Structure formats: C-alpha cells, structure tokens
Amino acid sequence: MDLKTYFYKQTLDHFNYGPQSYATFKQKYVINFKYWGGANSSSPIFAYLGAESPLADDLQNLGFLSANAPHFKALQVYIEHRYYGKSVPFGTMEEAMKNESTRGYFNSAQAIADYAELLIHIKEKFSAQNSPIIVIGASYGGMLASWFRLKYPHIALGALAASAPILYFDNITPQNGYYSIVTKDFKEASKSCYETIRRSWSEIDKVASKRNGLSILSKKFKTCEHLNSSTELKDYLEEVYSVAAQYNDPPDYPVTVVCRGIDGAPNGTDILGRIFAGIVAYNKKSSCYDTNLYRYPTETNVGWRWQTCSEMVMPIGRGINDTMFPPSPFNLDQFIKDCKSTYGVPPRPHWVTTYYGGHDIKLILRRFGSNIIFSNGLRDPYSSGGVLEDISQSILAVSTVNGSHCLDVLLPDQSDPSWLVEQRNKEVEIIDGWIAKYYADLLV
Amino acid sequence: MDLKTYFYKQTLDHFNYGPQSYATFKQKYVINFKYWGGANSSSPIFAYLGAESPLADDLQNLGFLSANAPHFKALQVYIEHRYYGKSVPFGTMEEAMKNESTRGYFNSAQAIADYAELLIHIKEKFSAQNSPIIVIGASYGGMLASWFRLKYPHIALGALAASAPILYFDNITPQNGYYSIVTKDFKEASKSCYETIRRSWSEIDKVASKRNGLSILSKKFKTCEHLNSSTELKDYLEEVYSVAAQYNDPPDYPVTVVCRGIDGAPNGTDILGRIFAGIVAYNKKSSCYDTNLYRYPTETNVGWRWQTCSEMVMPIGRGINDTMFPPSPFNLDQFIKDCKSTYGVPPRPHWVTTYYGGHDIKLILRRFGSNIIFSNGLRDPYSSGGVLEDISQSILAVSTVNGSHCLDVLLPDQSDPSWLVEQRNKEVEIIDGWIAKYYADLLV
Numbered sequence: 001m002d003l004k005t006y007f008y009k010q011t012l013d014h015f016n017y018g019p020q021s022y023a024t025f026k027q028k029y030v031i032n033f034k035y036w037g038g039a040n041s042s043s044p045i046f047a048y049l050g051a052e053s054p055l056a057d058d059l060q061n062l063g064f065l066s067a068n069a070p071h072f073k074a075l076q077v078y079i080e081h082r083y084y085g086k087s088v089p090f091g092t093m094e095e096a097m098k099n100e101s102t103r104g105y106f107n108s109a110q111a112i113a114d115y116a117e118l119l120i121h122i123k124e125k126f127s128a129q130n131s132p133i134i135v136i137g138a139s140y141g142g143m144l145a146s147w148f149r150l151k152y153p154h155i156a157l158g159a160l161a162a163s164a165p166i167l168y169f170d171n172i173t174p175q176n177g178y179y180s181i182v183t184k185d186f187k188e189a190s191k192s193c194y195e196t197i198r199r200s201w202s203e204i205d206k207v208a209s210k211r212n213g214l215s216i217l218s219k220k221f222k223t224c225e226h227l228n229s230s231t232e233l234k235d236y237l238e239e240v241y242s243v244a245a246q247y248n249d250p251p252d253y254p255v256t257v258v259c260r261g262i263d264g265a266p267n268g269t270d271i272l273g274r275i276f277a278g279i280v281a282y283n284k285k286s287s288c289y290d291t292n293l294y295r296y297p298t299e300t301n302v303g304w305r306w307q308t309c310s311e312m313v314m315p316i317g318r319g320i321n322d323t324m325f326p327p328s329p330f331n332l333d334q335f336i337k338d339c340k341s342t343y344g345v346p347p348r349p350h351w352v353t354t355y356y357g358g359h360d361i362k363l364i365l366r367r368f369g370s371n372i373i374f375s376n377g378l379r380d381p382y383s384s385g386g387v388l389e390d391i392s393q394s395i396l397a398v399s400t401v402n403g404s405h406c407l408d409v410l411l412p413d414q415s416d417p418s419w420l421v422e423q424r425n426k427e428v429e430i431i432d433g434w435i436a437k438y439y440a441d442l443l444v
Numbered sequence: 445m446d447l448k449t450y451f452y453k454q455t456l457d458h459f460n461y462g463p464q465s466y467a468t469f470k471q472k473y474v475i476n477f478k479y480w481g482g483a484n485s486s487s488p489i490f491a492y493l494g495a496e497s498p499l500a501d502d503l504q505n506l507g508f509l510s511a512n513a514p515h516f517k518a519l520q521v522y523i524e525h526r527y528y529g530k531s532v533p534f535g536t537m538e539e540a541m542k543n544e545s546t547r548g549y550f551n552s553a554q555a556i557a558d559y560a561e562l563l564i565h566i567k568e569k570f571s572a573q574n575s576p577i578i579v580i581g582a583s584y585g586g587m588l589a590s591w592f593r594l595k596y597p598h599i600a601l602g603a604l605a606a607s608a609p610i611l612y613f614d615n616i617t618p619q620n621g622y623y624s625i626v627t628k629d630f631k632e633a634s635k636s637c638y639e640t641i642r643r644s645w646s647e648i649d650k651v652a653s654k655r656n657g658l659s660i661l662s663k664k665f666k667t668c669e670h671l672n673s674s675t676e677l678k679d680y681l682e683e684v685y686s687v688a689a690q691y692n693d694p695p696d697y698p699v700t701v702v703c704r705g706i707d708g709a710p711n712g713t714d715i716l717g718r719i720f721a722g723i724v725a726y727n728k729k730s731s732c733y734d735t736n737l738y739r740y741p742t743e744t745n746v747g748w749r750w751q752t753c754s755e756m757v758m759p760i761g762r763g764i765n766d767t768m769f770p771p772s773p774f775n776l777d778q779f780i781k782d783c784k785s786t787y788g789v790p791p792r793p794h795w796v797t798t799y800y801g802g803h804d805i806k807l808i809l810r811r812f813g814s815n816i817i818f819s820n821g822l823r824d825p826y827s828s829g830g831v832l833e834d835i836s837q838s839i840l841a842v843s844t845v846n847g848s849h850c851l852d853v854l855l856p857d858q859s860d861p862s863w864l865v866e867q868r869n870k871e872v873e874i875i876d877g878w879i880a881k882y883y884a885d886l887l888v
Binding site: 015019020100103109110117120150348350355357358360368371 | 549594800
C-alpha cells in the first residue's frame with residue numbers, strides 16, 4: 001500500500017506551562033506519498049483534519065484527497081483527532097474519559113493546536129517549508145478546518161470545510177434548523193410519507209398507553225429487544241429519519257427509500273404498519289430491528305457526547321408543529337444541568353463563539369481572512385448552520401440544492417450526478433487558484 | 445475622576461474543561477465613560493490591553509486613548525493582564541509564582557482569551573454590540589494587540605500595536621538586532637561617546653583584576669553597595685545604555701544626555717571617569733548609584749522573567765565586535781537549561797511562532813487579515829524585531845526615524861517634535877478609515 005503510519009509525540013496541553021502539561025501522548029497520522037511532487041517543487045500538502053472518530057482504515061474513501069492528489073501532485077496527510085482511535089492520552093479511551101481531570105484536555109482548541117504543531121513538524125521532517133498546506137475536514141472536522149485557517153493562517157494556506165455547521169451555536173441559527181430540513185426532505189420526497197410520519201407519534205403514544213402497549217409495539221416493530229418505553233421507539237425512528245436525511249446520498253437516496261416503504265405498503269395498512277414498512281425498506285429485511293442501534297457506546301458516541309456537553313454545545317431542538325416531529329425544545333438550563341450531573345462540570349456554551357466567532361460572520365469576515373470554501377448540500381440538515389453565501393472574494397460558499405452531508409469529500413463514482421461532479425470541480429478550481437496565487441507571491 | 449474600576453470573574457483556564465480549570469480569579473479593568481458617544485450611536489470602544497505590569501494609577505498617561513477619546517467619542521477601557529497588579533489568581537503574586545502548577549496558567553494565549561471574554565462581557569454589559577473595538581497595546585502589549593486582532597477578529601475591528609517586536613522569535617530577527625540599534629543610537633549621538641563606551645569594558649575588567657579592584661570600581665562609580673563582581677557593574681551599565689536608547693524620548697533624549705556626560709568630562713579624564721560622568725549625567729547628581737536598580741524583584745521583573753523563560757523566548761544576544769558591548773551570544777540550549785533549573789519546566793521556544801506565526805509574515809498576511817497598525821520608532825532597539833514595512837492595504841507600518849519605544853501612545857505634549865505629531869495623526873487617520881468602513885458595512 002501507499003500509506004505509511006506515523007506517531008507524533010504530541011503536547012497534552014498547549015496552553016499551560018505547569019508540569020502536568022508537559023505530558024505527551026502519541027498522535028497517529030498517516031501519509032500517502034504516491035502522488036507528491038516533492039519539496040523541491042513546493043508541491044502542496046493536503047491535510048485531512050480528523051474529527052470525532054478514529055482514523056478510518058480505508059482512507060481511500062476520503063475521496064477529495066485521494067481523487068485529487070494526482071492533479072495537485074499533493075502529499076496526502078491524515079491526522080487523527082486527540083482522544084480517538086490510537087491518539088488517546090492516558091492509555092485508553094476508557095481511562096481518558098473516566099475522570100474529570102483527564103477529560104479536560106479533550107477540546108477543539110487543543111485539537112487544532114495539535115494539528116498546528118504536527119503540520120509544522122511534517123514540513124520540517126520532509127523539508128517542505130514552501131509547500132502550501134490545504135486543510136480539509138468534514139462536519140465537525142469541517143468546522144476545525146475553517147477555524148484552523150482562521151487561527152493558523154501561517155500554517156494552512158486554505159481550507160475546504162465540508163458540511164461544517166459553524167453557525168449552529170448560541171442563537172445564530174434557529175434551534176429547529178436541523179429538523180426543519182429533515183422535514184423538508186421528507187415532504188419533498190413524498191407529501192403522504194411526510195404526513196404519515198407526522199401523524200405517527202401520537203399513534204405510538206396511543207398504543208403505548210394501552211395495557212401491553214409496549215409488547216404490541218415491540219411485536220409490531222419486530223424490535224430485537226422488548227421496548228422499555230415508547231420513547232425508545234420514537235428516538236429510534238427520529239434517528240432513522242435524521243440519518244436518512246443527513247446521508248440522503250445518490251444513487252440510493254435513503255429518504256426516498258424510506259418513503260417508498262411507507263407509501264408502498266398495501267392499501268389499508270394502518271399508520272404504524274406503514275412506519276414499520278419504512279423501517280424495513282430502509283434496513284433491508286431483517287429478523288429483528290435494533291432500536292438501540294444509535295446508542296451503543298462507540299468511540300464516536302462516547303467522545304462526541306462529551307464534546308457537545310463541554311464545548312460544542314449546539315442548540316438543536318424543535319418547537320410545536322414546526323417540524324414533522326413531536327416538540328422537543330432545546331432548553332439550555334436543562335442541558336447545562338444534565339451535563340453537569342453526567343460529567344461533574346457544566347458546559348461552556350458560549351466559548352465556541354468567543355474563541356472562533358460566528359455572530360455577524362459576513363460583517364466580520366468580509367474584510368478579514370481568505371481562502372475558505374464552505375461546501376454544503378442543502379438537503380443536509382446541518383446545512384442550516386452552514387455558511388451558504390459567499391462572504392468575500394475568497395471566502396466562498398459552494399452549495400448544491402440536492403446534496404447531503406459531506407458528499408463532496410467522498411470518493412467519486414461513475415454514477416455521481418452531474419451537480420455533484422460540478423461541485424467537486426468547482427472546489428478544485430478554487431483551490432487551484434489559491435495555490436497559483438501563492439506560487440506567484442512566493443516569487444515576489 | 446472619570447475612571448471607574450471594575451472586577452470581572454475571569455476563567456482561569458480557557459482551554460481545559462477539567463474541574464481545576466473552572467477556578468476563577470478577579471480581573472481588574474477600568475473604564476472612562478467621559479467621551480463615549482454611547483451604544484445607540486455605535487460609538488467605538490478603545491481597549492488598552494495590559495502588559496507585563498500592574499495597571500498604572502495614572503491611566504491618563506496612556507495618551508493614545510485619553511488624547512483621542514474625544515475625537516472618536518470612544519469609551520476607554522483599560523484591562524489588566526493576568527498575574528499582575530490586582531488581577532492575580534491564587535491570591536498574591538508570590539503565591540501564584542511559588543509553584544509549578546499555579547504558574548502554568550500565566551501565558552499570552554490565556555491572557556488574550558481573557559481579553560476576548562471580558563470584551564464580550566463589556567459589550568453585553570453596556571448593550572454596545574455594534575460598537576467597534578480597537579485594541580491598543582505597547583511593547584509586549586503591542587504584540588498582544590496585533591495577535592488579538594489576528595485571533596479574535598470578531599471581537600476587535602483593528603489593532604494599534606505600538607513597538608511590538610513580534611518578529612523577535614526563533615531566528616526571524618538577527619540575535620544582535622536589539623544591541624545593534626542601541627549601538628547605532630550612541631554612535632549617531634556621538635562617535636567619541638560610542639568609542640569610549642566600546643573601550644570601557646576591557647578597562648573595567650583590567651581594574652577589576654587588580655588587587656582591591658572591586659573596591660576601586662565601587663569607589664569610582666560611587667556604588668551604593670560594594671560591588672560583588674565586575675559583571676554587576678557591566679550589567680548595570682549595559683542596562684543604563686539600553687534603557688537610554690529604548691526610551692530616547694524628546695525633549696531630553698537620554699542617549700544625548702549620557703553622551704554629553706561622557707564627552708563633556710574635563711580633558712584628561714580617563715575612560716572609566718568618562719563612563720561615570722555619563723552615569724551622573726543620566727541619573728542627575730546623587731550621593732550614590734544603585735547598580736542593582738534593574739534587578740529588584742518588582743512585579744514586572746518577576747512576571748516577565750517567567751514569561752520569557754516559558755513562552756516569550758526572545759533570542760536577544762550579541763556576537764564579537766558587532767556592537768559596542770562585550771560579546772554575549774544567545775545560546776538556546778543554555779537558556780533552556782537555565783530556565784529549567786529555575787522553574788522546573790523548560791521553555792517552549794517555538795510556541796510563539798507556532799501559535800501566532802511570524803515566519804514569512806509578508807507572504808502570509810499579504811492576503812489574510814486586516815486592520816493592524818505596527819508603529820515603531822527606529823531608534824528603539826526593539827524596532828529590530830518589529831514590522832517596518834506595509835504588508836497589505838490595511839496591515840500597515842508607521843515608523844519614525846527618530847522615534848523611541850512606545851512614544852506614540854504616550855500623552856501628547858506641547859513640546860512634541862513634528863514627526864511625532866505626524867505619526868500620531870497618521871494613526872488616527874488610519875483608524876478613522878477602519879471605523880468609517882465598518883459603519884458603512886454595518887448598513888449593508
């Protein structure tokens with residue numbers, strides 16, 4: 001293979017000079033040299049900034065890097081985010097997450113400082129001082145990429161921030177932004193499907209309130225384990241619809257799949273029967289359906305829960321009748337209370353906008369900063385918190401009406417629709433422009 | 445008086461979510477409301493970012509704010525730097541500096557995060573969301589001001605960074621930059637004065653090596669206490685010349701004063717007699733001269749020593765015969781060793797350039813960032829590490845050939861030379877432009 005794995009001795013605490021902060025941990029990064037034009041020609045470095053998961057085994061899937069490395073003659077660098085995968089301080093994720101002190105270093109400011117230190121190290125290691133670095137990230141990683149360009153312009157020449165909801169903090173984006181788009185996606189796929197879902201929640205409650213209601217529901221939905229509450233079922237369904245909308249990718253378009261199941265149930269099928277038919281269509285036939293599917297303590301779930309309960313407080317909620325879901329307003333006071341009871345310390349809900357900004361972003365960045373692409377698919381629920389309009393001549397929004405979450409950074413495929421191909425081409429063209437300007441500046 | 449003092453409950457550690465980081469300390473800030481046009485007219489806020497000393501009692505002396513507040517209708521805010529004055533965590537400076545853990549939070553990244561949090565608080569407190577903030581700092585505080593604009597553009601619209609040697613890190617500026625300018629200042633004031641000083645060091649060594657040599661020197665220089673070594677005397681003289689050059693302010697011009705003393709000694713006065721005459725001229729007549737003057741453990745000395753021994757590692761040194769001083773090369777390895785033995789932890793000499801940049805600054809900031817004035821007086825030894833050329837249309841250098849350290853931010857005086865008046869006017873004009881553009885943008 002062309003991938004080579006390294007470990008960097010990373011500083012645990014970049015912002016403290018006490019003895020404990022001199023502790024280090026091993027941070028994993030992977031390099032693909034295959035297409036690199038080399039340091040002598042100042043060929044670029046594409047750095048994928050890891051997010052809330054271990055670095056994938058199959059990095060090929062991070063298509064923006066692998067597909068475009070030949071064109072750019074780029075060195076491909078993939079860096080794992082602290083506290084995930086093989087880059088966990090204090091030995092293991094369990095150990096690191098166990099107590100309040102060891103968890104404290106797990107935040108985005110430390111993570112992008114890791115990237116800064118490591119990218120400087122990589123440039124030195126390969127004598128690539130003049131190679132421009134483009135940072136690339138998706139979702140939370142996309143936020144990190146855009147913030148990295150803003151905070152460390154001397155390290156990254158530019159950033160591709162895919163599906164980065166950097167405006168989903170404080171009150172910048174309406175709370176119901178996320179679920180409004182999920183709702184819109186379903187409504188656009190099928191009005192009747194949307195109506196069925198909208199009416200299903202009270203049906204579930206009605207059945208659940210019966211004697212043996214939970215048994216009836218468990219049987220009806222073929223749950224792998226007996227339901228403990230109707231909330232369990234409703235949360236599961238909410239997740240299915242959200243995930244389907246978020247990853248409503250071609251060629252299958254999961255929202256369409258779910259709705260085909262719901263709408264396609266035989267005449268006379270009742271609401272819950274239709275809902276179940278949607279689940280079956282989405283999951284393919286199965287002997288049972290696991291309503292705990294989205295709750296397992298994977299590294300991503302464990303890590304991201306902490307991150308959202310400390311720093312990345314995204315106020316995602318729903319009001320009454322403003323989506324196809326039952327109301328579930330985001331209540332900051334309650335949220336703080338819950339996090340505090342789980343983790344012992346309260347979150348700092350306003351720190352993200354204090355450190356990175358977000359309010360009045362057009363006013364602020366119109367005359368500050370450069371070289372960021374905010375890419376979004378407008379069917380992605382997270383696009384509600386994304387940057388959807390150009391801010392300046394080089395802080396640009398590249399959106400697709402039909403796109404979903406992080407679609408543009410995935411590996412290109414023969415079957416890709418033309419709007420997706422165009423989005424990716426546009427991104428490449430913009431980055432080409434940044435690099436050409438950089439080379440010209442380098443000669444001045 | 446028009447000054448009102450406040451204390452803000454500041455976060456001890458902005459970059460950690462462990463329980464210890466939730467500790468807070470009281471941070472002092474002072475506001476002068478007298479000339480403020482108010483929130484309704486979005487009148488600006490001028491924020492002085494404190495540096496390595498307690499906030500002065502006489503804030504009036506920070507002339508750039510007090511002199512220009514009427515013109516700008518500006519709110520004047522003065523913020524004290526953490527670990528100085530009344531803004532010391534852990535009770536007292538002594539307590540805070542006593543051990544390795546309590547010292548760890550004493551660094552610039554935490555300090556500018558304090559300013560960020562506090563300025564947002566002030567905007568909320570006075571409902572001044574639309575009031576643009578201009579941050580102003582001098583020397584180390586000037587570095588903080590320019591870095592603040594770069595890191596927190598959503599909080600500060602612009603920065604006046606007076607005499608900020610942001611390039612005196614790593615190997616960006618030649619080690620001997622500082623002492624070369626001291627030397628040049630003396631040479632320009634008087635060739636013979638410069639020659640006398642240049643030749644004095646070996647004279648001191650010669651006398652010191654005699655039997656009773658230190659007694660002879662102590663008497664000759666009327667030292668308040670008997671000299672323990674010739675180094676004590678040489679260090680003192682070096683400081684006198686450096687301070688005279690750094691603060692070579694009109695109308696007195698201390699370098700000229702010293703040289704007048706040296707050159708004006710009666711014919712036949714030997715070298716050391718002339719050097720002493722320079723000291724007498726500089727200090728005015730005194731019964732004795734305190735060679736420990738610059739070594740007392742003032743807050744500034746204690747605090748800044750730690751800051752330079754942890755984060756703000758400025759490699760200031762001298763080679764052989766490249767200045768009027770004896771050689772004293774900056775040896776990074778030795779420096780690290782010394783700091784480690786003093787403080788228990790080694791400095792991180794490359795962190796400043798990792799976090800804030802500095803290398804290739806023209807290449808980097810040419811197309812990134814905006815609204816920074818780097819002002820310098822070219823007779824200021826620290827100007828050797830300053831930004832002396834315009835970087836872009838709004839990252840500008842405003843230098844004066846005859847200026848000294850931070851002169852432009854002091855209170856204007858009738859006797860000010862025209863080049864100083866012009867420098868200040870130019871700064872005001874530039875800031876006027878930023879604010880006008882901001883108001884225009886606000887209406888878009």
